Amino acid sequence: MFKIEFTLNEIIESIKPTGLPDIVYYQYYKQLMNRKIVINEAISDSIIESAVIPLIDMDNDGTGKPIEIYLATVGGDIYSGFNLVDVIKKIKTPVTIHIMSIAASMGLLIAMSGHKNPNVKTVCHPFSVGLLHSGSQYMEGTAHAVKDTFDFSQHYEDKIKEYILSHSNIDEYLYEKIERKEYWMDADEMKKLGIVDEII
Structure with missing residues (x-):
């Protein structure tokens, strides 16, 4: 029986550019070594x-x-995005979330995740943008299956609304106004709404 283990350094070495590099993988693993997680x-x-x-x-x-x-x-x-949100909300180590260019839809919800955690700071750049909207879902199956999925989706939307109201400066009035819209925001608006702490 063989036991195979690789250190992060060995992985980095194995994917170092030699011709035409897969620069995305290379940068991802390289940044992990520096305690930087890239979601691009x-x-x-x-x-x-x-x-x-x-x-x-x-x-x-x-x-x-x-x-x-x-x-x-x-x-x-x-569902996958909120798994990351749950971890960030409880994290004990200092974390800075950088909105690099765009944090749209689930991305913006991830950006909000540290709003109540003093260990988390969220920053963006002057030309960063965010998008808040109700999202979309495709359903198929029997009438009962579609109804059950629709009912659960409505329940989950209520949970998302509660999350947004408690993890930003968005109040009930603004939420109702923008709920069914594509609500784009620039860096200043994200700061005003408490989604980012600082524009860098």
């Missing part, structure tokens, strides 16, 4: 391996060294 794609179930587990490991490694999350996403799967 649509949110999917792969976020468990690419962000959630690394973040849990860094938070529990006993060093207490700060962690940075670089966020640039058009959104995606809310």
Whole structure:
């Protein structure tokens, strides 16, 4: 029986550019070594391996060294995204979330996740943008299955609303006004609404 283990350094060495590099993978692993997590794609179930587990490991490694999350996403799967939100909300290590270009849909909800955690700071750049909207869902199946899915979706939307109201300066009046719209915001608006703490 063979036991195969690789250190992060060995992984980095194995994917170092030799010709035409896969620079995305290279940069991702290189940044992990520096306690930086890069989320630069649509949110999917792969976020468990690419962000959630690394973040849990860094938070529990006993060093207490700060962690940075670089966020640039058009959104995606809310169930996978909220798994990352749940971890950030409880994190014990200092974390800075950087909105690099766009935090749309689920991405903006991730950006809000540290609002009540004093260990988390969220920053953006002057030309960063955010998007808040109700999202979309495709349903198929029997009439009962579609109804059950629709009912659960309504319940989940209520939970998301509660989350937004408690993790930003968005109040009930503004939420009702923007709920069914594509609500785009620039850096100043994100700061005003308490989504980011600082524009850098």
